[in-house]
Amino acid sequence: MDCSMTSSVLSANYNTVLFEFGVILVTSKILYALLRNVYQPRVFSDLLLGIILAQFRVLSITNAINLVFGKIGGFIFAPYLFALGVEMDPFSLLDSPAADAVIAYAGIASTCVLVTLCHGAITSTSRTHTGIVHERSLRAFLGLAAALANTASPVLTRLATDLKIAKTNVGRLAVGAGITSDMVTTLLIALGSMIWRDSDADAAAPFAQPALTASVLAVVVMSAFMSRAMADWVDGRNPEGRRMRGFDLSLVALVAATLCWFISVLRLDINMAAFLVGLAFPSDGRVSRLLVSKINFVLSSFVLPLYVAHVCLSLRQTTDDIEVAGLKPDEGLRAYVMQLPFPWWKVFLATSMGTLGKLVGCTGVGLLRGLGWLEALALGMLLNVKGYFHIYCALAAFEAGIITDKSFMAIIFVVALNVAVTPMVGMGIASWARRSVQWRLMGLQHHDPSTELRLVAGLRGPQEVPTLAFLMESLRWGAGNGEIACYAVDMVQLTDQTASSIVKSGGLDGVTVVDEEVSEMRKLIGEALDAYRAECGGEGGKVKVRRLLALSSFPDMHSDMCICAEDAMAALILVPFHKTQCLDGTMDGGHFGFRLVNQKVLQLAPCSVGIIVDRGLGKQHRPDSTAQASVAVLFIGGADDREALTLASFMCKQRASVRLTALRVVQNATAQARAKARTSLFESKSKRHMPLAATTTGQEELQARADDKFFAEFYRKHVAGNKSVGYMEKHVADGAELVAVLRGMQGDYRLFVVGRGRDRNSVLTEGLEEWAECLELGPVGDILASSDFSTTASVLIVQQYDAKKHYKVIDEEFMPL
Structure with missing residues (x-):
């Protein structure tokens, strides 16, 4: 569909599109308010709503919604990755690893080893029997390993807050290891997208156009100096105790967007460019804190629920799946992938690889660090939590032809299942922490006057x-x-x-x-x-x-x-x-x-x-x-x-x-x-x-x-x-x-x-x-x-x-x- 047809469809139905957007946002908030009582994070309510919309086609013109996000979906996730990068400190990777960093590295390494051992089962073998990965390449293999090893640190941090485990020993280790794991794996995916961006054009030379790669790295380094100078200048114009000027904050955001656009001109994905610019941005300081706060508020309130609904509505069948299912071509083109036999084995395989990889590495290091068996297992389960970034990776891999429709659907269900189960682990940690505290009579009348x-x-x-x-x-x-x-x-x-x-x-x-x-x-x-x-x-x-x-x-x-x-x-x-x-x-x-x-x-x-x-x-x-x-x-x-x-x-x-x-x-x-x-x-x-x-x-x-x-x-x-x-x-x-x-x-x-x-x-x-x-x-x-x-x-x-x-x-x- 060309741009003129897209514009005509949107012009004719913009009232309905706005109404559907409003329904999605309101319903998402209602679901979140209900599920929050059982400590479910926002990503689960968004996924649940998207799956319901994709399965029952509740809204009438979902094509128009996909058209809207089809036009802007290429860069809609960039603010999320930029804010994620700002919250991270890349220089911490150069320091001697602390306990949480060692646990993060162990979880990443064990997950990659497990994906390597299962490499034969996860790649496609024929047209009628497809694995999780449709493309047999190093790019697809490393991308799947990094995605499974990734920890959704924003979701984990919010769960630690809601479940009151942030002050426990396991909670502090999980939050610290989660952000380290998130930073390392996302950085690996960004570097991979930089290296293999021209693999389709020149498969024989995966390191094609090294000058462009060097240019991207130079712009990232330049972004670090520019962003720090910009933040210092804005801090000087807005001293502590005074409200930040909206114009100054908007100027910082404009400079960051310009740097992202400049990197994307060098043929790097705009979303990965946003992450690299955010990583180069100073993580401390008043400007960074306020910028992250404003971006996350807009994303969680408006953008991400609509984005997840768009992703779930994008589950379509391909010609191969139509023939396997025995459907007519005209029926298949209008059918949702959820009408096909559900790929339970793919869900089981993807869940097993991600969960076992985290459990083996994190539990082993946790035991060496003095944790008990239950606490070490709980630490591994917490670091296996998924989130919005995994949904983005699944959609990007599907659009790049790396995974099939069924694998796309399986990954979406894996994320939803993983997020739903993780709060139960957190509640178990809280219960163990409470029982581990030796109880005594506490009150002024029972206080020992010789102690503080x-x-x-x-x-x-x-x-x-x-x-x-x-x-x-x-x-x-x-x-x-x-x-x-x-x-x-x-x-x-x-x-x-x-x-x-x-x-x-x-x-x-x-x-x-x-x-x-x-x-x-x-x-x-x-x-x-x-x-x-x-x-x-x-x-x-x-x-x-x-x-x-x-x-x-x-x-x-x-x-x-x-x-x-x-x-x-x-x-x-x-x-x-x-x-x-x-x-x-x-x-x-x-x-x-x-x-x-x-x-x-x-x-x-x-x-x-x-x-x-x-x-x-x-x-x-x-x-x-x-x-x-x-x-x-x-x-x-x-x-x-x-x-x-x-x-x-x-x-x-x-x-x-x-x-x-x-x-x-x-x-x-x-x-x-x-x-x-x-x-x-x-x-x-x-x-x-x-x-x-x-x-x-x-x-x-x-x-x-x-x-x-x-x-x-x-x-x-x-x-x-x-x-x-x-x-x-x-x-x-x-x-x-x-x-x-x-x-x-x-x-x-x-x-x-x-x-x-x-x-x-x-x-x-x-x-x-x-x-x-x-x-x-x-x-x-x-x-x-x-x-x-x-x-x-x-x-x-x-x-x-x-x-x-x-x-x-x-x-x-x-x-x-």
Whole structure:
């Protein structure tokens, strides 16, 4: 079909084409949203949609879609390969190989050896019996070996993020080895396309026109100098802290596109040229991060779903397959290849070669590196993951006549099957990693005072660092010799834009986000934490702050926090309240996503939890200030109040910056009478269930005795004979009097420490839950966090770790209090 006919078809049907494009994009997003719940990456939802379209021909004018991508399909994959090249550092190949690089090389070598051994079975032998490769040539053999040995590093990095395995030993090795494997094999394919680009014209001389090859290499070297100079110039025009100018970023993209076009003029494939230019582009720097983020966002949101649909719709029959199938020529020309007998043996052979090759090499090296059998096998399975690049290679090989239609279809199904199975391996790794951590009771009450105190703190922005610094400085002297380790977790919502900017990181995160806004936020948080350590906490290495990233959707972000606390064996998780204080002193409506995170952390945390309602505590009282902050701890009773009192006891030792007052609220005569009447009424209604009533009453008595004993010990250690710690006792009758007592204290203290009161069954808080707006704070914490309480008093609501989550409790009486 000539260009005029193509243009006329598109002109007549452009409305329908746009509608079909919209249907494909919307359906792809819906499928991804559904399959994401089982940790399937975006490439699987795109492939599934493409296979459905190719099988059932749901859309009416798929010919028009193929015509559109037939015109632009030759260079549609170039931006993807350019962004892939920018994320890679080719100079790392010149360094002495690290553990992840050795694993990558072993996987590549073993896969190539296996393809060599199966060379006879994978090449064509006759017209009626075809192997995977239709062309018997060194080009076809090496191309298949490199494609099977390739690891889709963007897919693997995203899976490591979603499955929370990026911080595990296997996860870090897999991400590092994946990007090395991807870089080496893609570079080999690019060099092969450079060498054999004229093989059809001059088969006797595969190294034809060496001058053109040398010219391509010279342009790539020139691209390295030009791109670095361009990036430095743009960085100078856009200093840190200012938003990047759109014109400058567009200029960089235009220069990169011009270099790619210039290389393609030298008769090299435009897509491979884009990869080489990206590889020559500096991988670090603000320009590179932002350029990769923007390109990946556009590709994942719009281009790649349409490209995969085009690839799947390109599965057509050839004349040979028509004759084998016994179809008439006119039927075959309109038939899809999926109507032919499915090439199961090709799918099995291609899957076996790729999987066994990775398993043999990676497992062997993993065992030599000290991994267990299961972990080494899982590492090999993760490095075998396929992605968009394999789909591109399959289409390019099919259009070049290297593979047949059935082989093309088999490879597409291999990629889909491989991507669907890999998340299961990741979930297995996460399960093994969790079980390998030796569990112990984690909480402030169970903390060994001779060891360092470990905290996990969630941060939404740099404005929350001052209060965290104050709490760290106040608590660390309750640990052994003032040692504290804080795992500062940046809480970042995983959106399509942030997902497109995920790249490998060299730190503990395993991966990081190069989006400009996220990078700027993390930079400001880091500067604030560094300032705290420099001012007052850095002496002798006693204060350790480790930076981590919780990159998840809000329903899953709690998992990052809990996994971090479990791995670090932390005693306390600190998370910010989902509401923040406005300029007029009131609390805003809050963010529902962060509220959901807090609720799930309270429910599933492996240690104690503290929710911070910040009203400028850190700004009013800096850790290096000589002024004392007035802190009040409220004790009514229950496990959470005992944990809050333990936290306050840690603060007692920091007398330079904290003046603590312990307030114990007890029942007056009226409240005691109401409590006795309530107990009598409960027992009378439970005559038919006397064991239950006896157990409940017994637990209340045990809790009361534990409260008295615990507070008496606190008084003996920290209040008696200590003028720096105050003590007050208030006798109240009900919740109204309790609220009145708290309101009378609101102007005297800058921080209230209270227990959440999950298991508290006191007449003093009866009825307060009915008026509570945020039940996750408990009845007292909700009152203190409300807008009409105070504009200057911050609140720390504490929940003690519930050991019953890990113990199989037969009788409550055997639980430690």
